[in-house]
Amino acid sequence: MPIETLDIAEPFFTIRLITDERSYRVDDKVILLNLSENPVRIRKQSLGALQSAVLADTVAKDVTHAAVIERFADYDDEDALMARVRDTWPSAFDVRREERLRGIGHYMSPKTWVGQFGFTLYHSSTVPLNVGLHQEHAFCPVPGFREVHTQIMGFGKMQQCREKDLATLYLEELMAPGTTHRPMYDDEGNFPWHQFETITPSIFMAVEMLPEGATPPEL
Structure with missing residues (x-):
């Protein structure tokens, strides 16, 4: 198709x-x-x-x-649109139960897998978000897992750190509508300490990619 x-x-x-x-x-x-x-x-x-x-x-x-x-550019009032999103999508903490997501305005759409690609949208309403530096992705514990994010609305920054401490920041990429950050994983799918941080309330798409032969995790 x-x-x-x-x-x-x-x-x-x-x-x-x-x-x-x-x-x-x-x-x-x-x-x-x-x-x-x-x-x-x-x-x-x-x-x-x-x-x-x-x-x-x-x-x-x-x-x-x-x-x-x-249709991302069809909205004259993005604040009103994001309010509707919050009324529709559940919080990421309620879905994923990761402690770093507790108590912040972070919402997620349903997830779908098409072949080796997984697609989810997220809305981050808290500024600053403080979503937490992380390396592992507990929701997708498949060896060789890869992921990038594409900004749809609002502005943010993708941050990479040497350690689990923002004082060790070594690379930061600004995220604006239409931007996808550069892949940050190595050949084995290992990630540095990283996080998305809001500059304004934001909506972005996460694209998860599995190596050939891996089976998508249970939704």
Whole structure:
């Protein structure tokens, strides 16, 4: 199926997975995240693996595998939209029961797996979020697990530290709508101490990737 629609972000956004499309027309603003090792071509430029951008009124070519987020730019009142999200999605703590998520405004959509890729949206309402530095991902304890995040609304920063202490920060990437941070895992899927921190209330998409042969965990 070259185009598959995910319903995890409805009724707020529409997410489509594009597979093996030589030419994909974009009219209104969308965020396109390239999930393939093969570059996606936009006019005379390209998006490499796990790179994303906001596109509008253009054609994406040679789309081997990509996620497209629609309708993120349709809201004049983002605060009102995020209030509706909080009324709809459960808190991440209630779903995942991780102690670092207790007592903060952090909400999550349903999760879905398509092949080796898992998709979830998160809304972080607390500023600062203080979500907590972490290396392990208890919700997906599969060797070789990888993950990136794509900003949809609001602004934040992805922080990496040498130790479980923000004083050891060594790399920080700003996150704006359409941005995906650079992969931070090594060849074995090991992560540094890291966290997402809000600058403003935010919504972002997490994309989890399993090595070939691994089975997605129970939802």
